Amino acid sequence: MGDARGFLKHDRQLPDRRSVPVRLRDWKEVYEPFGEDSLRAQASRCMDCGIPFCNDGCPLGNLIPDWNDLIYRGHWRDAIERLHATNNFPEFTGRLCPAPCEGSCVLGINEPPVTIKQIEVSIVDRAWEEGWIVPLVPAENTGRRVAVVGSGPAGLAAAQQLTRAGHSVVVFERADRIGGLMRYGIPEFKMEKRHLDRRLAQMEAEGTEFRTNTTVGVDLPVDQLRADFDAVVLACGATQWRDLPIPGRELDGILQAMEYLPDSNRVQEGDLDAAPVDAAGMDVVIIGGGDTGADCLGTALRQGARVVHQFEIMPRPPDERPDANPWPTWPMVYRVSSAHEEGGEREYAINTSEFVGRDGRVSALRTHRVEQVFTEGRMSFEPIEGTEQEFAADLVLLAMGFTGPERNELIDGLNIDLDARGNVTRDGEYQTSVDGVYVCGDMGRGQSLIVWAIAEGRSCAAAVDRKLSGSTHLPAPIAPTAVPLR
Numbered sequence: 001m002g003d004a005r006g007f008l009k010h011d012r013q014l015p016d017r018r019s020v021p022v023r024l025r026d027w028k029e030v031y032e033p034f035g036e037d038s039l040r041a042q043a044s045r046c047m048d049c050g051i052p053f054c055n056d057g058c059p060l061g062n063l064i065p066d067w068n069d070l071i072y073r074g075h076w077r078d079a080i081e082r083l084h085a086t087n088n089f090p091e092f093t094g095r096l097c098p099a100p101c102e103g104s105c106v107l108g109i110n111e112p113p114v115t116i117k118q119i120e121v122s123i124v125d126r127a128w129e130e131g132w133i134v135p136l137v138p139a140e141n142t143g144r145r146v147a148v149v150g151s152g153p154a155g156l157a158a159a160q161q162l163t164r165a166g167h168s169v170v171v172f173e174r175a176d177r178i179g180g181l182m183r184y185g186i187p188e189f190k191m192e193k194r195h196l197d198r199r200l201a202q203m204e205a206e207g208t209e210f211r212t213n214t215t216v217g218v219d220l221p222v223d224q225l226r227a228d229f230d231a232v233v234l235a236c237g238a239t240q241w242r243d244l245p246i247p248g249r250e251l252d253g254i255l256q257a258m259e260y261l262p263d264s265n266r267v268q269e270g271d272l273d274a275a276p277v278d279a280a281g282m283d284v285v286i287i288g289g290g291d292t293g294a295d296c297l298g299t300a301l302r303q304g305a306r307v308v309h310q311f312e313i314m315p316r317p318p319d320e321r322p323d324a325n326p327w328p329t330w331p332m333v334y335r336v337s338s339a340h341e342e343g344g345e346r347e348y349a350i351n352t353s354e355f356v357g358r359d360g361r362v363s364a365l366r367t368h369r370v371e372q373v374f375t376e377g378r379m380s381f382e383p384i385e386g387t388e389q390e391f392a393a394d395l396v397l398l399a400m401g402f403t404g405p406e407r408n409e410l411i412d413g414l415n416i417d418l419d420a421r422g423n424v425t426r427d428g429e430y431q432t433s434v435d436g437v438y439v440c441g442d443m444g445r446g447q448s449l450i451v452w453a454i455a456e457g458r459s460c461a462a463a464v465d466r467k468l469s470g471s472t473h474l475p476a477p478i479a480p481t482a483v484p485l486r
Contacts, residue, residue: 002043002044002069002072002073003044003072004047004048006041006043006044006045006046006072007044007045007046007047007107007111007114009041009044010041010042010044010045011112012042012045012111012112012113012114012115013038013041013042013115014034014115014118015031015032015033015034015038015118016031016032017030017031017032017338017341018030018031018032020341020342020343023189023338023342024301024302024342027187027188027189027264027268027302028188028189028192029095029188029189029190029191029192030189030338034118034122039071039118039119039122040071040072040074042114042115042118042119043068043069043071043072043114043119044072045107045114045115046064046065046068046069046072046107046114047106047107049065049106049107051106052064052065052106053104053105053106053328054101054102054104054105054106054114054116055101056104056328057100057101057102057103057104057105057328058100058101058451059100059449059451059452059455059477059478059482059484060086060087060093060451060454060455060458060477061086061455061477062083062086062087062101062120063082063083063085063086064101064114064116066082067079067082067083067119067120067123068114068116068119070082071119071122071123076123076126076127076130077127077130077132079123080123080124080126080127080132080133083120083123083124084133086475086477087120087454088156088157088160088161088454088457088458089153089156089157089199089454090120090121090123090124091121091124091125091128091195091199092153092182092191092195092196092199092450092454093117093120093450093451093454094117094118094120094121094122094124095121095190095191095195096182096186096190096191096450097117097449097450097451098291098330098449099116099117100330100449100451100484101116101117102114102115102116102117103327103328103329103330103331104327104328104329108327108328108331109327128198133202134202135202135205135206136164136206137205137206137207138163138164138165138166138206138207139166140166141166141167141168142165142166142167142468142469143168144167144168144230144231144468144469145167145168145169145170145228145229145230146159146162146167146168146169146170146229146230146231146232146233146464146468147169147170147172147225147228147229147231147232147233148162148169148170148171148172148232148233148235149171149172149216149225149232149233149234149235149236149410150171150172150173150180150234150235150236150237150441150443151171151172151173151178151179151180151183151210151235152179152180152181152182152235152237152441152442152453153180153182153441153450153453153454153457154235154237154440154441154442154443154453154454154456154457154460155171155180155233155235155236155440155441155457156171156178156199156200156203156457157453157454157455157456157457157458157461158233158235158440158457158458158460158461158464159171159203159208159233159457159461160203160206160208161457161458161461161462161465161474162233162461162464162465163203163206163207163208164206165461165465165469165472165473165474167464167465167468168207168209169207169208169209170208170209170210170211170229171208171209171210171211172211172214172216172220173210173211173212173213173214174212174213174214174215174216175212175213176212176213176271177212177269178196178200178210178212179193179196179200180237181237181239182196182450183196183265184258184261184262184265184266185258185261185262185292185295186265186295187261187264187265187295187298187299188264188265188268189298189302189338190295190298190338193265193268193269215409215410216409216410217408217409217410217412217413218409221413222409222410222413222414223413226436226437230436230468231436231437231438231464231467231468232436232437232438233438233439233440233460233461233464234410234424234432234437234438234439234440234443234444235439235440235441235443235453235457235460236405236406236410236443237402237405237441237442237443238402238403238404238405238423238442238443238446238447239258239402239405239406240402240403240404240405240406240407240422241256241257241258241398241400241401241402241403242398242400242401242402242403243256243398243400244287244352244398244400246352246353246354246355247353247354247355248354248355248356248357248362249355251355251357251360251361251362252357252360252361252362253361253362253393253394253395253396254355254362254396254398255277255395255396255397255398256397256398256399257286257288257292257293257295257296257397257398257399259277260277260296260299260397261292261295261296261299263275263276263277264299264302264303275303277395278303278304279299279300279303279304279305279308279395280303280304280305281304281305281306282300282305282306282394282395283305283306283307283391283392283393283394283395284300284305284306284307284308284309284393284394284395284396284397285308285309285310285311285365285391285393285395285396285397286300286308286309286310286311286396286397286399287311287352287396287397287398287399287400288310288311288312288398288399288400288401289310289311289312289313289314289346289348290399290401291337292399292401293310293312293397293399294310294337294339294340295339295399296310296397296399297310297339297340297342297343297344298338298339298342300344300395300397301339301342301343301344305395307345307392308343308344308345309344309345309346309347309391310340310344310345310346310347311347311350311352311367312346312347312348312349312350313349313350313351313370313381314348314349314372315348315349315372316334316346316348316349317332317333317334317335318332318333318334319333319334320333321333330484349369349370349371350367350368350369350370351367351368351369351370351381351383352365352366352367353366353367353368354366355396356390361394362393362394362395362396363392363393363394364390364391364392364393365390365391365393365396366388366389366390367388367389367390367391368383368384368387368388368389369383369384369387369389370382370383370384371384401447402442402447403421403422403447404418404421404422404423404446404447405422405423405424405442405443407422411424414432414434414437415434416432416433416434416437416439417432417433421446423443423444423445423446424439424443424444425444426438426439426444426480427480428479428480428481429463429466429467430444430456430459430460430463430464430480431463431467436467438460438463438464439460440453440456440457440459440460441453441456441457444456444480445480448484449484452478452484455477455478456478456480458474458475458476458477459475459476459477459478459479459480461474462474462475462476463476
């Protein structure tokens, strides 16, 4: 490493966030620029640790110490080459991934870990600014055609890899724009869509074809899809949302997160003048304490919500790693996202038992506190007597995660096998029970992280290329059976 004592000289530092009153008045990303000197100091904190556990903590196998050292030495162009060697879209992961690499950083055993995620996004942003990222057009075409169904991170990674291998790739998307949840699930303040658009422009210049407003199985029959292409990659995600079937669920004003978030992004795209559901002046309750719930929180606050409560059924995480959560596993500790910094109240160990309405619309939630109980290895949540409470609510947003891929004309038309959790089954080569049909990302793994989706897309592409060409030079960072440290 460039400075073997850098971790002793510098504390962990991240870029400042724009002041809350300022950023709540727009939808731009929340972070201020981070100076090159500060970034080089942070890169110098990367230790000469011998075994870089961060590489294994990242499903992509990012060569993190390599590009940390390159940034410390000022070799930016070499750094983007090393970063792109393992990650198609570092501008996405650098903004949206929770950074399991940092959770397994050796320095993190007893000090704050290296700011890996910030260094990653700084490298790729600089590379775009300098014009170093250009289309990589394949030298020859194999004559084979591959369909990718779904344009989220897994589908885009598979498509880019297969296009660069020389295959003719068409990406089908049922929405009106490409990007999947990155387009319509991730708010603009977490990732401005210009980052997505310029990467898509690169892919189009390389030869990838995008077809929107196409629901495979409806607009394009499954039999025609299979007849027109030599291989099919399914990358439709795990979009079947988890519901809350309790008394009052039928009331108006209770929406799934993905019925709420997309319209705010459509407003930012210029497709809508105003969101059909606007939280301005409302009492809002978000059920679900994860990232999607935080996205709903930041959106509601920008719309001018009066009061926002975010519910989480789990107890509040500790401030430090508990003994049962040792390094290098993902640290289950209390975190404050930018949205939480902006406002709202977080309620832990709470369960909603009933929605209360007035004139057919939700007006309140009846809740009680819960405690975790373990019986024969199974966890349950038991109500605590005397903790009943009512929360006023004009709008309730359900952000409780996803249970797997949607059962639809695509899955039924292909007649592919599903596992006990409802995910599409696949073998060690990412192939489904139907010959020539592959699956990658959340559709086969279940709801997971963006970095896992990209890793699976890359590995699936290698498997498809091997089947079509007899061999492959494409990297395959993970097997379908890989288990995260998270």
